[in-house]
Amino acid sequence: MEKDGNTILDEVTKSEYKYGFYxxxxxxxxxxxxxEDIIRFISAKKNEPDWMLEFRLKAYRYWLTIxxxxxxxxxxxxxxxxxxxxxxxxKKKKQLAGLDxxxxxxxxxxxxxxxxxxxxxxxxxxxxxxVIDSVSVKTTFTDxxxxxxxxxxxxxxxxxxxxxxxxxxIGSVVPYTDNYFAALNSAVFTDGSFCYIPKGVRCPVELSTxxxxxxxxxxxxxxxLIVGDEGSYVSYMEGCTAPQRDENQLHAAIVEIVAxxxxxxxxxxxxxxxxxxxxxxxxxYNFVTKRGMCRGAASKISWTQVETGSAITWKYPSCILMGxxxxxxxxxxxxxxxxxxxxxxxxxxHLGKNTKSTIISKGISAGHSSNSYRxxxxxxxxxxxxxxxxxxDSLLLGxxxxxxxxxxxxxxxxxxxxxxxATTSKISDDQLFYCQxxxxxxxxxxxxxxxxxxxxxxxxxxxxxxxxxxKLLSISLEGSVG
Amino acid sequence: xxxxxxxxxLAAQMVKLFDDNHDxxxxxxxxxxxxxxKIALEVFKRLGFPDNKDEKWRNTDLKKSLQAEYNYYxxxxxxxxxxxxxxxxxxxxxxxxxMISQLNGWFISENGGIKKHADGVIVGSxxxxxxxxxxxxxxxxxxxxxxxxxxxxxxxxxxxxDGVFIYVPDNVQVKMPIQIVNIIHHDQNIFVxxxxxxxxxxxxxxxxxxCDDSVDHQRSLxxxxxEVFIGENASLDHxxxxxxxxxxxxxxxxxxxxxxxxxxxTNCITLNGGIIRNENYVRMNGENCEANILGVYLVDKxxxxxxxxxxxxxxxNCQSSELFKGIVDDSARAVFNxxxxxxxxxxKTNAYQxxxxxxLTDKATVNSQPFLEIYxxxxxxxxxxxxxQLDETAMFYLRSRGISxxxxxxxxxxxFAAEIINHIKIxxxxxxxxxxxxxxxxxxxxxxxxxxxxxxxxxxxxxxEIDLSxx
Numbered sequence: 001m002e003k004d005g006n007t008i009l010d011e012v013t014k015s016e017y018k019y020g021f022y023x024x025x026x027x028x029x030x031x032x033x034x035x036e037d038i039i040r041f042i043s044a045k046k047n048e049p050d051w052m053l054e055f056r057l058k059a060y061r062y063w064l065t066i067x068x069x070x071x072x073x074x075x076x077x078x079x080x081x082x083x084x085x086x087x088x089x090x091k092k093k094k095q096l097a098g099l100d101x102x103x104x105x106x107x108x109x110x111x112x113x114x115x116x117x118x119x120x121x122x123x124x125x126x127x128x129x130x131v132i133d134s135v136s137v138k139t140t141f142t143d144x145x146x147x148x149x150x151x152x153x154x155x156x157x158x159x160x161x162x163x164x165x166x167x168x169x170i171g172s173v174v175p176y177t178d179n180y181f182a183a184l185n186s187a188v189f190t191d192g193s194f195c196y197i198p199k200g201v202r203c204p205v206e207l208s209t210x211x212x213x214x215x216x217x218x219x220x221x222x223x224x225l226i227v228g229d230e231g232s233y234v235s236y237m238e239g240c241t242a243p244q245r246d247e248n249q250l251h252a253a254i255v256e257i258v259a260x261x262x263x264x265x266x267x268x269x270x271x272x273x274x275x276x277x278x279x280x281x282x283x284x285y286n287f288v289t290k291r292g293m294c295r296g297a298a299s300k301i302s303w304t305q306v307e308t309g310s311a312i313t314w315k316y317p318s319c320i321l322m323g324x325x326x327x328x329x330x331x332x333x334x335x336x337x338x339x340x341x342x343x344x345x346x347x348x349x350h351l352g353k354n355t356k357s358t359i360i361s362k363g364i365s366a367g368h369s370s371n372s373y374r375x376x377x378x379x380x381x382x383x384x385x386x387x388x389x390x391x392x393d394s395l396l397l398g399x400x401x402x403x404x405x406x407x408x409x410x411x412x413x414x415x416x417x418x419x420x421x422a423t424t425s426k427i428s429d430d431q432l433f434y435c436q437x438x439x440x441x442x443x444x445x446x447x448x449x450x451x452x453x454x455x456x457x458x459x460x461x462x463x464x465x466x467x468x469x470x471k472l473l474s475i476s477l478e479g480s481v482g
Numbered sequence: 483x484x485x486x487x488x489x490x491x492l493a494a495q496m497v498k499l500f501d502d503n504h505d506x507x508x509x510x511x512x513x514x515x516x517x518x519x520k521i522a523l524e525v526f527k528r529l530g531f532p533d534n535k536d537e538k539w540r541n542t543d544l545k546k547s548l549q550a551e552y553n554y555y556x557x558x559x560x561x562x563x564x565x566x567x568x569x570x571x572x573x574x575x576x577x578x579x580x581m582i583s584q585l586n587g588w589f590i591s592e593n594g595g596i597k598k599h600a601d602g603v604i605v606g607s608x609x610x611x612x613x614x615x616x617x618x619x620x621x622x623x624x625x626x627x628x629x630x631x632x633x634x635x636x637x638x639x640x641x642x643x644d645g646v647f648i649y650v651p652d653n654v655q656v657k658m659p660i661q662i663v664n665i666i667h668h669d670q671n672i673f674v675x676x677x678x679x680x681x682x683x684x685x686x687x688x689x690x691x692x693c694d695d696s697v698d699h700q701r702s703l704x705x706x707x708x709e710v711f712i713g714e715n716a717s718l719d720h721x722x723x724x725x726x727x728x729x730x731x732x733x734x735x736x737x738x739x740x741x742x743x744x745x746x747x748t749n750c751i752t753l754n755g756g757i758i759r760n761e762n763y764v765r766m767n768g769e770n771c772e773a774n775i776l777g778v779y780l781v782d783k784x785x786x787x788x789x790x791x792x793x794x795x796x797x798x799n800c801q802s803s804e805l806f807k808g809i810v811d812d813s814a815r816a817v818f819n820x821x822x823x824x825x826x827x828x829x830k831t832n833a834y835q836x837x838x839x840x841x842l843t844d845k846a847t848v849n850s851q852p853f854l855e856i857y858x859x860x861x862x863x864x865x866x867x868x869x870x871q872l873d874e875t876a877m878f879y880l881r882s883r884g885i886s887x888x889x890x891x892x893x894x895x896x897x898f899a900a901e902i903i904n905h906i907k908i909x910x911x912x913x914x915x916x917x918x919x920x921x922x923x924x925x926x927x928x929x930x931x932x933x934x935x936x937x938x939x940x941x942x943x944x945x946x947e948i949d950l951s952x953x
Contacts, residue, residue, distance in 0.1 A: 418867070
């Protein structure tokens with residue numbers, strides 16, 4: 001399909017946040033606030049076994065004893081946890097057997113988001129698990145996957161159908177005692193995705209989860225668990241959007257990844273939660289704990305993220321490199337505009353010998369936003385001959401925004417090499433002049449330069465995502481020039 | 483003399499000590515200074531001594547140092563029968579300096595404690611300066627050392643009784659470097675708090691060498707605050723040499739306040755010490771300031787060195803550059819925490835930050851945190867940090883030319899440190915420090931019976947036994 005230049009320009013300049021619509025679906029909601037009864041209510045709604053309820057209650061009791069962290073370079077009013085609805089689900093009357101039975105309103109929602117479940121299933125060969133207000137509504141491609149022994153389903157289904165696997169791995173990478181938001185999530189998580197790749201299986205399709213917050217005043221607390229058994233491979237994608245609202249909504253998710261011997265897991269995120277309007281009102285508070293553990297030798301976990309949304313992003317996808325020769329990677333582009341704040345980065349904890357990690361982080365800040373990279377590289381005593389390379393660049397567009405870098409480097413053995421480098425600069429006038437001289441408008445020139453700057457990370461994304469991410473980049477920065 | 487026992491926390495004892503000794507602490511204060519001390523103590527009560535929960539102190543554990551018993555003095559105290567002349571024989575060959583001696587934090591002098599030179603330069607004791615030059619003292623004392631930075635700074639601001647006072651009037655270039663030698667020598671454990679004040683007028687120039695040494699092996703806790711005011715277009719060349727014993731704890735807070743067009747170069751050389759923490763705060767309070775902050779640390783055994791650098795770019799067109807290099811051996815720990823803040827209107831700022839470390843053993847630890855906090859867009863800022871080992875190919879090159887392992891290692895380590903030493907602009911001092919670094923790397927330099935700069939009398943120049951014709 002060919003579009004002429006004008007329509008594209010129109011589309012780009014007019015789109016503010018194109019996912020800001022709200023779908024009127026009949027919802028099943030818990031009352032506002034959080035207490036043990038709410039947790040029992042959630043657990044009962046989901047028909048969970050006792051051990052799961054126990055896990056939630058333990059996490060909740062621990063959560064009560066700790067305080068919200070304040071070390072991040074973020075400023076926001078205190079979150080009132082009693083004003084949040086911790087459970088909201090599209091009303092389901094019965095188990096769904098096929099797409100035909102899904103609420104048409106819901107299907108429409110996903111069409112608007114550009115993920116027609118039906119079409120994607122047939123054309124792109126991507127298996128999608130769509131999560132709306134933290135309840136998984138539809139997983140596609142289950143049949144193809146199950147032939148290979150791959151389990152890809154919603155978390156609640158996994159609790160019902162594969163309790164042993166869930167019990168074995170839940171909390172093994174991110175224990176509920178890990179941090180404030182992890183404890184909260186462990187207590188109230190409502191759904192999410194579960195994925196298990198058996199020994200020696202190479203997952204033929206990209207697995208994808210689409211998260212959406214729909215209802216007002218709700219928080220989304222999903223939990224993703226990916227286990228790659230020996231010698232397996234999977235590429236997993238995650239996308240998120242939310243309606244445009246004036247109040248702030250909380251999103252506190254957990255992603256746990258376990259890679260056994262020789263397994264490789266690639267996790268890509270395009271995060272586009274509603275960032276708030278140009279005045280900084282509304283938007284999602286995104287407090288996410290993502291961590292992967294390279295448990296076996298020569299395993300590999302790779303994180304790629306494009307962060308353009310959320311009023312506040314607090315997120316540090318990490319790798320614990322436990323197995324010898326294991327590899328951890330982190331590629332990130334974080335864009336903040338208007339009054340967005342991001343404090344994001346990665347942790348690479350080297351425990352095994354000859355482990356390698358790479359961190360490439362590109363921050364772009366515009367408007368009144370604040371964009372921080374915060375990362376830790378730790379070489380423990382045992383991690384002989386390990387290697388890390390980190391590069392964090394920041395690009396400033398405008399003189400009202402901030403770009404910060406807070407790397408932590410800890411080395412405890414003599415044979416490891418750690419390198420960190422970072423630069424902060426603005427788009428040089430020379431580059432702009434060069435483009436403009438050749439008839440490229442200032443806005444497009446900036447888009448071009450920014451895309452070039454982020455290329456190193458974007459090329460790590462799966463194809464479908466890369467296109468979306470590039471578009472997102474230019475939309476997010478729109479109006480930030482001049 | 484007051485004995486601080488470990489039955490109560492040191493912080494509580496210090497507060498009590500302050501309340502009990504108002505007459506001694508406030509004796510030559512103007513009411514305004516007394517008020518500033520009281521405010522500082524209130525801040526200390528709130529902050530207390532830092533512990534590991536404090537983000538800035540996560541990697542430096544002072545528990546042991548703060549739990550020991552110390553003596554605290556409100557007047558000069560020296561061990562009986564001590565030969566002052568023998569201790570302070572410090573000199574640098576071929577370099578004439580104007581030397582100031584401090585023993586246990588107290589100024590020592592035969593001529594009334596303060597000297598006013600013909601060109602108006604004042605050098606002497608802070609206590610005397612407070613009485614004789616109250617205007618200068620009130621104008622600057624406690625103005626730059628921000629109580630909120632840490633409990634130590636607040637405590638020092640509350641208690642400060644003596645230290646060194648230097649005043650260079652406008653348009654005066656001091657020819658002869660001034661050397662401050664601060665020696666701790668006592669038969670008991672002591673807690674020392676001295677406060678130095680250095681004021682440079684407009685267009686003036688000064689070279690300052692500051693040495694911290696221990697003479698014996700007693701435990702000591704030293705909390706030094708140095709405030710430096712660098713006036714418009716003034717230039718300061720500052721060197722800090724630290725050679726303390728293995729049980730000494732030294733908290734050294736330096737506050738540089740730069741006015742427009744001023745230049746600062748500070749170079750910190752840490753050779754030995756129990757726990758050494760250097761906090762450098764540089765505030766650029768005008769346009770076109772330049773600051774070079776350099777440091778080299780050579781630590782081994784169970785030593786701990788912590789360098790904190792905070793550069794505040796408050797105005798446009800300023801430049802700062804940081805370079806810290808360290809060699810960490812045995813079970814030693816090195817911490818570097820650099821923080822560059824570029825405020826919203828500080829456009830055209832150039833700021834660089836670099837920390838390089840060599841780890842020689844598997845028990846040594848390096849923690850490096852080079853932070854950038856930037857609120858202006860037209861800036862060039864970068865930082866880098868590396869931790870690694872001696873370069874194997876370079877080792878091979880030297881070994882293949884018949885140089886012993888020991889010598890090759892020495893040579894490479896020395897070359898690594900030399901990058902900093904080469905920045906020393908006072909030639910005789912450079913040669914001397916060069917010499918000391920070589921000795922230190924060979925393990926020949928210990929905490930000496932004498933001041934560092936004196937003990938290693940250079941009878942014959944030290945050379946690596948390398949046949950250069952082979953290279």
